[in-house]
Amino acid sequence: MKCREFWQKACTHLEDHELERLETSGPLKEHLRKCKRCARQWDGISQGFSQLREDIHKDMDPSFWQDMRREVRSQIKRPDEKKWYQGLFPRPFAWAGALAASLVALFFLFHGQPHKVTRFPAAQDIVAMFDQSDPFEVDLPTNEFAIGSLKTDMDDSEELTDPYLLTGVSDSWSGVLDEAGQDEQSMEMKGPASKDKTGSVSLVAPKRA
Amino acid sequence: MTGNDSDLINAWLHDGDERAFSALMTRYQEQVFYLVRSMVLDVEDAKDVTQKAFIKAFNNLKRLRKKDNFRGWLLKIAVNLARDHLRTRRKHLALEPWTEKGTEVTPERRMMDREIKRHLKEALLSLPPRQQEVVGLRLLKGLSFKEISHLLDMKEKTARTNFHFGLKALRALMAQRGLRP
Numbered sequence: 001m002k003c004r005e006f007w008q009k010a011c012t013h014l015e016d017h018e019l020e021r022l023e024t025s026g027p028l029k030e031h032l033r034k035c036k037r038c039a040r041q042w043d044g045i046s047q048g049f050s051q052l053r054e055d056i057h058k059d060m061d062p063s064f065w066q067d068m069r070r071e072v073r074s075q076i077k078r079p080d081e082k083k084w085y086q087g088l089f090p091r092p093f094a095w096a097g098a099l100a101a102s103l104v105a106l107f108f109l110f111h112g113q114p115h116k117v118t119r120f121p122a123a124q125d126i127v128a129m130f131d132q133s134d135p136f137e138v139d140l141p142t143n144e145f146a147i148g149s150l151k152t153d154m155d156d157s158e159e160l161t162d163p164y165l166l167t168g169v170s171d172s173w174s175g176v177l178d179e180a181g182q183d184e185q186s187m188e189m190k191g192p193a194s195k196d197k198t199g200s201v202s203l204v205a206p207k208r209a
Numbered sequence: 210m211t212g213n214d215s216d217l218i219n220a221w222l223h224d225g226d227e228r229a230f231s232a233l234m235t236r237y238q239e240q241v242f243y244l245v246r247s248m249v250l251d252v253e254d255a256k257d258v259t260q261k262a263f264i265k266a267f268n269n270l271k272r273l274r275k276k277d278n279f280r281g282w283l284l285k286i287a288v289n290l291a292r293d294h295l296r297t298r299r300k301h302l303a304l305e306p307w308t309e310k311g312t313e314v315t316p317e318r319r320m321m322d323r324e325i326k327r328h329l330k331e332a333l334l335s336l337p338p339r340q341q342e343v344v345g346l347r348l349l350k351g352l353s354f355k356e357i358s359h360l361l362d363m364k365e366k367t368a369r370t371n372f373h374f375g376l377k378a379l380r381a382l383m384a385q386r387g388l389r390p
Contacts (some may be wrong), residue, residue, distance in 0.1 A: 007376075007377070007380060010376075011372070011373050011376045011377065012373070014347075014348070014372075014376065015347075015354065015369055015372055015373070018351065019348060041380060041383060041384060044325050044328075044329075044383050045329070045376075045379065045380065045383060047325055048325045048326055048328065048329030048330075048383070049329065049348050049349065051325070051326045051329075052250070052326060052329060052330065052333075052349055053348070053349050055326070056243060056246045056247055056250070056349055056350075057243060060242075064256075065235070065238055065239070068234075068238055068242075068256060068259065068260055068263075069231060069234045069235070069238070071260050072234065072260050072263040072264055072267070073230065075260075075264045076264055076267040076268055077268075078225040079221065079222045079223070079225055079270070079271070
């Protein structure tokens with residue numbers, strides 16, 4: 001057997017057997033007896049491994065294992081150990097819900113009621129409204145809510161036909177309205193105005209023919 | 210405290226039972242330590258890696274689905290940590306000149322043995338990682354190739370090939386270190 005062949009077979013043999021079992025393998029043992037070089041190398045490896053194995057499997061002192069357990073224990077937490085803040089908040093989700101509700105309540109408290117979405121008149125409606133010169137003919141958008149509230153304060157017999165009653169009249173329009181009213185009255189009154197003893201003026205209806 | 214792994218793990222996880230913790234440690238600390246030592250060789254390094262493996266395992270115990278598989282899971286953690294350790298140490302070893310130590314062969318038998326052991330240790334640590342792991346687990350720990358392949362996540366055939374090349378390289382390294390006739 002050549003040296004190369006010996007080492008190949010020795011390696012294959014060691015795959016499935018212990019180092020010491022090589023001694024019992026006939027052809028390999030025979031080669032070792034003949035070849036001093038391989039014998040020396042083999043001894044070196046087998047002795048080295050045997051010594052290393054002895055070292056590695058040497059029984060350790062009981063205190064070695066105790067120290068190891070203590071060291072490991074000191075570096076791991078008990079699984080049921082809780083952190084300090086977990087004690088304060090035993091139910092974190094309930095606390096989070098309550099906090100969120102409080103924030104929403106605080107928001108509405110300082111910002112008033114939530115705004116209702118209202119429909120403003122379209123731009124072209126407003127332009128059309130002011131294009132009309134006669135305030136009596138202004139076609140204002142109706143507002144049922146306003147009409148309803150006014151009706152409660154007013155006599156049912158009164159008709160809410162005048163549009164300025166619904167929307168209000170601005171100062172600039174009030175003078176015009178007064179003048180227009182006086183003109184209308186003077187046009188309707190045909191008879192002469194009479195003065196009573198107190199000096200107050202009363203209108204007398206014209207006599208019919 | 211006795212009981213199977215699953216019972217002990219549940220006792221530790223749900224009740225924080227210290228006896229369950231000690232029982233699990235006592236049951237596996239030697240297995241883990243000797244396995245790791247066959248890979249990293251040094252006692253202190255092996256102790257350090259073993260402790261890290263247990264700490265990692267206990268801190269992640271809730272994630273272990275099959276509690277009965279604790280042993281295999283723990284050994285895999287240990288092997289992976291040992292590999293990481295070797296990778297780090299190999300970088301430091303690379304800084305040391307190899308040939309200087311190889312010249313210190315003494316005639317005395319005891320000294321010779323010590324030298325052989327040291328040479329072998331250094332030669333083992335100089336092997337490529339996979340070869341070193343397989344050779345160490347096979348010849349120092351005596352694991353079968355099936356166990357090795359499972360632990361190292363490789364095919365059995367790959368483990369055998371690594372072993373074969375590892376031994377060949379080891380022989381060359383030993384010869385280089387003064388065992389040449």
